[in-house]
Amino acid sequence: MLNKLDDALSFHQTALRVRGQRQELIAANIANADTPNYKARDIDFKSAMQAAAADISKETFNTAKTSARHLDGMPSKGMSNGASGEPLFRPVIQGSVDGNTVDMDVERNQFVDNGIRYEASLTMINAQLKKMLAAIQGQ
Amino acid sequence: MSLFNVFNISGSAMSAQSQRLNTVASNLANADSATSANGTPYKAKQVVFSAIPTKSPDASGVKVQKVIEDSAPPKVVYDPKHPLADEKGYVTMPNVNVTEEMVNMISASRSYQNNVETMNAAKTMLLKTLTIGQQ
Numbered sequence: 001m002l003n004k005l006d007d008a009l010s011f012h013q014t015a016l017r018v019r020g021q022r023q024e025l026i027a028a029n030i031a032n033a034d035t036p037n038y039k040a041r042d043i044d045f046k047s048a049m050q051a052a053a054a055d056i057s058k059e060t061f062n063t064a065k066t067s068a069r070h071l072d073g074m075p076s077k078g079m080s081n082g083a084s085g086e087p088l089f090r091p092v093i094q095g096s097v098d099g100n101t102v103d104m105d106v107e108r109n110q111f112v113d114n115g116i117r118y119e120a121s122l123t124m125i126n127a128q129l130k131k132m133l134a135a136i137q138g139q
Numbered sequence: 140m141s142l143f144n145v146f147n148i149s150g151s152a153m154s155a156q157s158q159r160l161n162t163v164a165s166n167l168a169n170a171d172s173a174t175s176a177n178g179t180p181y182k183a184k185q186v187v188f189s190a191i192p193t194k195s196p197d198a199s200g201v202k203v204q205k206v207i208e209d210s211a212p213p214k215v216v217y218d219p220k221h222p223l224a225d226e227k228g229y230v231t232m233p234n235v236n237v238t239e240e241m242v243n244m245i246s247a248s249r250s251y252q253n254n255v256e257t258m259n260a261a262k263t264m265l266l267k268t269l270t271i272g273q274q
Contacts, residue, residue: 031200036188111257
């Protein structure tokens with residue numbers, strides 16, 4: 001029963017994690033806008049999401065067992081907190097003399113876009129929680 | 140929690156940019172300092188940024204790796220009345236390029252603002268995350 005509640009939320013939980021990771025990368029790009037030879041990086045959200053979804057089903061939440069009759073831990077979704085997306089280098093549109101490839105317009109655009117989508121996922125989670133509460137209370 | 144790391148990254152960039160602004164202020168203030176503690180004209184200083192790893196291996200912060208002295212040649216002006224003028228009447232003045240420093244100042248201040256915005260956005264997102272499940 002609880003597992004089902006967990007499953008319902010796990011998709012957006014994974015999405016939030018990948019979005020958070022991406023936000024961090026873009027923040028690093030913005031921070032290094034003036035660093036010589038810094039190459040802008042980003043993750044491909046689609047493949048990162050697929051990797052994260054494949055990753056979570058394998059992991060098991062292990063508990064210490066003191067008796068042979070104890071049950072094994074269930075495979076738990078969303079337990080993994082490792083980096084799911086492999087960061088790639090952004091293609092250079094207008095290179096600069098110092099070898100820096102950060103394009104501030106692209107980065108700002110992606111930063112806002114990613115932030116909005118993060119908040120969208122939060123809104124979805126909130127809506128799902130409300131839905132579950134309504135179902136539980138049966139009113 | 141990767142969003143918290145945004146504070147470290149943007150914070151490191153903000154302190155690096157403010158150090159850059161500091162050298163600009165020093166260069167502009169000393170644009171006419173014909174002598175200094177060691178007797179030579181003031182030399183313009185420039186910062187060199189470098190990326191540093193943070194808690195997350197892929198997202199890097201910034202630090203000022205070193206402060207170098209500008210290699211531009213000093214300005215030589217003709218001013219026979221100046222106490223430091225040589226026998227031909229020339230004074231060696233600092234190699235500070237005021238126009239370049241003004242551009243540097245604007246660039247540093249804009250980069251600083253960008254990082255403040257980044258930090259604010261991350262803060263809003265984290266605060267909104269804290270309200271999950273509240274009615």
